[in-house]
Amino acid sequence: MSNHPIVKMEQVSFKYEREWVVKDVNLTIRQGQFLGLVGPNGSGKSTLIKLMLGLAKPDRGSITLYDRPIKNFSNWQEIGFVSQKANSFNSGFPATVLEVVKAGLVSRIGTFKFFNKKHKDKAMQALHTVEMEDYAHSNIGELSGGQQQRVFIARALVSDPSLLILDEPTVGVDAKHVTEFYDLLGRLNKEQGITLLMVTHDIGTITEHATHVVCMNKTVHFHGNTEEYKEFNDEDLNRLYGHSVQQLTHNHDHDEVNPS
Amino acid sequence: MIESFFQYEFLQNAAITGILIGIVAPLLGVFIVVRRLSLIADALSHITLTGIAASLLLEKKVTGINDWNPVYMGMVFSVGGAILIERLRKLYKHYEELAIPIILSGGIGLGVILISLADGFNTDLFSYLFGSVTAVDRTSMWTVLIITIMVIAIVILFYKELFVLSFDEEQASISGVNGRWIHLLFIVMVALVIAASMQVVGILLVSALMTLPVASALRLARSFKQTIGLSIAFGETSVLIGLFSSYHLSVPPGGTIVMVAVIILVMTILFKKVRTQQWIKGEV
Numbered sequence: 001m002s003n004h005p006i007v008k009m010e011q012v013s014f015k016y017e018r019e020w021v022v023k024d025v026n027l028t029i030r031q032g033q034f035l036g037l038v039g040p041n042g043s044g045k046s047t048l049i050k051l052m053l054g055l056a057k058p059d060r061g062s063i064t065l066y067d068r069p070i071k072n073f074s075n076w077q078e079i080g081f082v083s084q085k086a087n088s089f090n091s092g093f094p095a096t097v098l099e100v101v102k103a104g105l106v107s108r109i110g111t112f113k114f115f116n117k118k119h120k121d122k123a124m125q126a127l128h129t130v131e132m133e134d135y136a137h138s139n140i141g142e143l144s145g146g147q148q149q150r151v152f153i154a155r156a157l158v159s160d161p162s163l164l165i166l167d168e169p170t171v172g173v174d175a176k177h178v179t180e181f182y183d184l185l186g187r188l189n190k191e192q193g194i195t196l197l198m199v200t201h202d203i204g205t206i207t208e209h210a211t212h213v214v215c216m217n218k219t220v221h222f223h224g225n226t227e228e229y230k231e232f233n234d235e236d237l238n239r240l241y242g243h244s245v246q247q248l249t250h251n252h253d254h255d256e257v258n259p260s
Numbered sequence: 261m262i263e264s265f266f267q268y269e270f271l272q273n274a275a276i277t278g279i280l281i282g283i284v285a286p287l288l289g290v291f292i293v294v295r296r297l298s299l300i301a302d303a304l305s306h307i308t309l310t311g312i313a314a315s316l317l318l319e320k321k322v323t324g325i326n327d328w329n330p331v332y333m334g335m336v337f338s339v340g341g342a343i344l345i346e347r348l349r350k351l352y353k354h355y356e357e358l359a360i361p362i363i364l365s366g367g368i369g370l371g372v373i374l375i376s377l378a379d380g381f382n383t384d385l386f387s388y389l390f391g392s393v394t395a396v397d398r399t400s401m402w403t404v405l406i407i408t409i410m411v412i413a414i415v416i417l418f419y420k421e422l423f424v425l426s427f428d429e430e431q432a433s434i435s436g437v438n439g440r441w442i443h444l445l446f447i448v449m450v451a452l453v454i455a456a457s458m459q460v461v462g463i464l465l466v467s468a469l470m471t472l473p474v475a476s477a478l479r480l481a482r483s484f485k486q487t488i489g490l491s492i493a494f495g496e497t498s499v500l501i502g503l504f505s506s507y508h509l510s511v512p513p514g515g516t517i518v519m520v521a522v523i524i525l526v527m528t529i530l531f532k533k534v535r536t537q538q539w540i541k542g543e544v
Contacts, residue, residue: 079434081430083428094487099485107435115420139483
């Protein structure tokens, strides 16, 4: 089963109003990978995630999840998602940590069925994994940014996903906790075999932890393992991030597309 | 009041209806408040008035219609308004709250015209605006009971979906929750509860029964379930004390119920303040 492609995107394009936000993206995520998705602001990283989760529909191209075309895919509990918005939820919301984590089981439980003791145990176990079980009965709004982030990871983990997608999860988390956070992700990847896709703009840190890196700016400019990425030299990086970003978008310079 | 309660049917009707809406109005109110839709209750109560006015007009002008209970027409308008609000929210994606003033002023505009055509205000209309302990008849009491049972059943059945939709719509969507359908079901329930509550609390004050108890509960509750429990407790207290004093003071119950809710709110705010200060002193 290892190395099996669980997400496959082929020639995927998406436009917002008249502008292409994602263009001709080919990307395959294989089981067991810890994939870092990097790129400058507005490079379409978050949009790519939305497309992958079915929250947006591509204008062109095809997306396959676990060997099924996305529109026929229903096994959503396989995919855990920690959104960027998790940082900006309504912090006055009257809910305990446990209630928030249990909400991650909604797809697994199904309509017309209720939460029971088993679901509570499951949620406590997920909180244990992220070392937050002591806060189960605290109000979610009273926790620090880093603690909240862990709770949202527990919510994503509670349905036992095999793929965990995280969109900029370290924004608003202080440096010390960022290290702990990466350690946690490393454990999930190595010990529990969960495939990870993490969107970040912190290129330095992600290359220390991820097994693979994808660089994108509307289209994929690099996709390979971390070793190869280190050879993807500064000049390339500059081109991706620096002043030539303008040039890229205007010249339709997509020759670097790297079919995965 | 206790003696009179057993003596007069109208008091039983008002008290039982009051107890029922004291449960369902704050129950739905919790979801309305956390989704930041507090003003929807106002828009829907105003369009309910339009329905009442339409019913009163028809009764006057069309021969053969005598015993129509205006509440039912109010419900039809309220549900129609709820569906219209949903439509408008989709149309104005970036200005979702715009739907509320459109429906609110449209409803009042049409309402005023209908009221004038029905030869202006009368005592009936006054009791619809501010509530009345004498206006509730047996059949509307039963209608409110049916609505109450239905609303409680739906909230229990869809509790986890309603929770996840209120907390995080994106998460709800990837959990396979059909947000649009549940939201429509929810807003139709809100419309029915507003029309049901209106006879006791009055149109102008019905939204207060959905929001004030929740505002008080939010000061004290830690969990979502606690918020629901406290909201219902505060709502019920307001209704009972409010009805009792309304009867004794001979003032419309809408006023007394809302004033009790306001007093509870002030008390919870003060309580929380004192407790926080004690906590700070204890800690430092």
